[in-house]
Every structure is written in structure tokens, then in C-alpha cells.
Amino acid sequence: MASKLTLIIVLYNNEANEVISLVKSVLAGTKIEVIIVNNGWVKNGSLLSRETQITNYIINRENMGFAKACNIGANIAKTRYLLFLNPDLVVEKKNFKNVLNFMNFMNKNSDFAAAGCKIINSDSSLQHSCGKYPTIPNIMLDRLPVINKLVKTELIRQNRFYLTEQEPDWICGAFMLARRDVFLKLGGFDEKYFMYGEDVDFCYRAKKAGYKIKYFPEAEIVHYDMGKSKARKRNKAINMRKGFTIFFRKYKSPFYCFIWETILKIEAFFRPELRQN
Numbered sequence: 001m002a003s004k005l006t007l008i009i010v011l012y013n014n015e016a017n018e019v020i021s022l023v024k025s026v027l028a029g030t031k032i033e034v035i036i037v038n039n040g041w042v043k044n045g046s047l048l049s050r051e052t053q054i055t056n057y058i059i060n061r062e063n064m065g066f067a068k069a070c071n072i073g074a075n076i077a078k079t080r081y082l083l084f085l086n087p088d089l090v091v092e093k094k095n096f097k098n099v100l101n102f103m104n105f106m107n108k109n110s111d112f113a114a115a116g117c118k119i120i121n122s123d124s125s126l127q128h129s130c131g132k133y134p135t136i137p138n139i140m141l142d143r144l145p146v147i148n149k150l151v152k153t154e155l156i157r158q159n160r161f162y163l164t165e166q167e168p169d170w171i172c173g174a175f176m177l178a179r180r181d182v183f184l185k186l187g188g189f190d191e192k193y194f195m196y197g198e199d200v201d202f203c204y205r206a207k208k209a210g211y212k213i214k215y216f217p218e219a220e221i222v223h224y225d226m227g228k229s230k231a232r233k234r235n236k237a238i239n240m241r242k243g244f245t246i247f248f249r250k251y252k253s254p255f256y257c258f259i260w261e262t263i264l265k266i267e268a269f270f271r272p273e274l275r276q277n
Contacts, residue, residue: 004080005103006033006055006180008073010066012040014087022089023054026096033079037069066173067189067198074188077180081106086174090222098219102177105214113186113211114178114203116171117219118162126159127223129175130168130215133204134244136260168215169207173199175221182211190246196236197243204251234273241274 007026011019023034035056040063056076060069074082081103085091095117102115119129132138173189176199186205189198203213241264248257268275 005083005099006035006073006077006079006081007083007085008070008077009034009036009085009087010069010073011036011038011087012063019087022085022087022091025091025093026085033077035073035077037073039063039065039069065191065194067193067195068191070173070198071188071191074180074183080180082178082180082183084173084176084178086223088224089175090224092221095219095221098216099177102214102216102219106177106179109212111210111212112179112214113182113206113209114171114176115214115216116176117215117221118217119172119175119221119223122222122224126162127172127174129162129172130166130213131161131170133169134200134247136256136263139244140263163217165217166215167212169213170200170203171213171215173202174223178202182206190250192246193243194239195243196240197247200243201247201250204247237274 007023009019009022019036026032033055036054036058038057038059056073058072060072064072070084083099098117102117106112106115116130119127121127183202186202186209188202190201193201207213245257245260245264248260252260
């Protein structure tokens with residue numbers, strides 16, 4: 001079963017050792033195709049090919065963004081399934097075995113395009129690993145400061161939402177298992193998204209094409225993304241807002257987009273650090 005799977009890992013300013021640990025923990029004696037796409041400098045990068053069983057190691061001359069780098073990996077993969085992994089994950093062996101069970105489920109249910117699992121931060125708090133499509137109300141309640149401290153969204157901010165096996169609108173691209181044929185047929189991730197939002201967009205297009213998305217809470221991985229520097233947190237906040245803007249421009253009315261972009265301008269007035277170029 002594992003031979004039907006390709007790991008696709010996109011790097012940008014990562015430590016080689018954290019990538020080596022991730023790959024080794026996932027492989028653990030199995031034969032899996034591993035494709036690493038390097039979008040930027042990697043500390044001790046020469047260790048990657050020496051210490052891991054990498055099938056393909058692609059070095060881009062510039063940072064092409066997460067979506068485009070994933071598409072490069074998907075287009076050269078040869079297996080039935082793709083597993084997109086962020087490099088700053090910790091995946092225990094028992095949880096990776098659950099991924100093989102996800103593949104069994106998808107083999108028996110060809111109408112599912114992708115599957116994901118529970119993602120937690122290093123402090124054991126839950127990340128947004130699945131959910132409903134973004135709307136202005138739920139973004140304001142759930143993502144923007146001040147408001148989200150006063151009002152809790154109905155389910156998204158409640159831990160039990162992530163404890164239930166379900167068919168959400170989207171799953172997180174930090175750990176996404178996808179059918180390669182469906183992924184390529186739908187054009188992969190939309191490369192208009194530099195980073196953040198491409199996962200929601202792919203799931204939206206998959207569901208519009210008649211496929212389903214699955215979320216399995218029994219597998220749990222740790223994502224260290226939330227522990228980065230203030231500069232990276234700022235860049236993440238800006239890119240997430242850019243992602244929402246692209247999504248709304250693709251699927252919502254011009255008036256809806258006008259409201260959203262007006263909200264961003266008001267927010268940027270009070271939070272200059274979030275001004276977009």
C-alpha cells in the first residue's frame with residue numbers, strides 16, 4: 001500500500017535536520033516515493049540527499065510559492081496518492097499508519113478526492129485543520145483580532161468540532177492526502193495563491209466537480225508553524241488575507257469583494273503592520 005504513495009514536501013528557509021526527522025519518521029522501513037521541492041535556502045541542505053531516501057530533490061531558483069512548488073512535485077510523481085506535508089511537522093509512526101488506512105478508505109470510496117487529519121500546535125492547542133468555506137462573517141469572528149476575543153464562532157472555535165469524523169468543506173494543505181489523478185485533472189493547486197488559501201480553493205473545486213472531502217480525527221500530527229518569529233507570523237497574516245481576497249474574487253460577487261476589501265483597509269489603518277503591498 002505504501003508504494004502507492006508519494007510524499008511532497010516544500011521547503012523554504014528550513015533546517016535540514018527537521019526535514020530529515022520528518023522523512024525518517026514517515027518512511028520507517030516503508031518504500032515511499034519522496035519528492036522535495038526547495039523554494040529557498042536550507043541550512044545544511046547537503047545532508048538531505050545523504051541522510052534520506054529522496055526520490056527527487058528539486059531546487060527552484062526563486063521562491064515560487066507553496067502552490068506552484070506542490071504542483072511541480074505532483075506532476076512528476078508516479079503513484080496513485082499524494083501526501084502534501086509541511087516540513088515542520090512531527091508525525092508519529094502510529095499516526096502515519098492511520099494514513100495508510102485513509103488510503104484504504106479512499107480505495108473503497110472513489111468519490112473522495114482528499115483526506116486530512118487533526119493538527120495540533122506544539123502547545124497541544126488545536127489548529128484549524130478543516131472547516132467551512134470562508135465568508136466575511138466567519139473570518140471576522142474567527143480570525144480577526146478583538147472581535148474573536150468577544151464572540152466565539154458556533155463550531156469552528158470549539159474543540160469538539162475537530163474530534164468528529166466528517167466531510168468538511170476543506171482540509172488543511174499542511175497535511176493533505178489527495179488522489180493524484182483527481183488533483184491533476186482539476187489543475188492542482190491554483191498558483192494565484194502564493195501561500196495559504198490554495199487548499200480551500202482546491203477542495204472547493206473538487207466538491208464542485210462532484211467529489212467529497214474527508215476528515216479523520218484519529219490521526220494526530222504536531223505542526224510547529226505557530227512557534228515562528230513575529231516577522232513570519234506577520235507574513236502569514238498578510239498572505240492569509242491575500243488568500244481570502246483571491247478566493248472571494250473567484251467565487252463571490254464584486255459587491256461582496258468590495259465589502260471585504262473595505263474591511264481590510266479599515267483593519268490596516270488600525271494595524272499598519274498588516275498593510276499589503
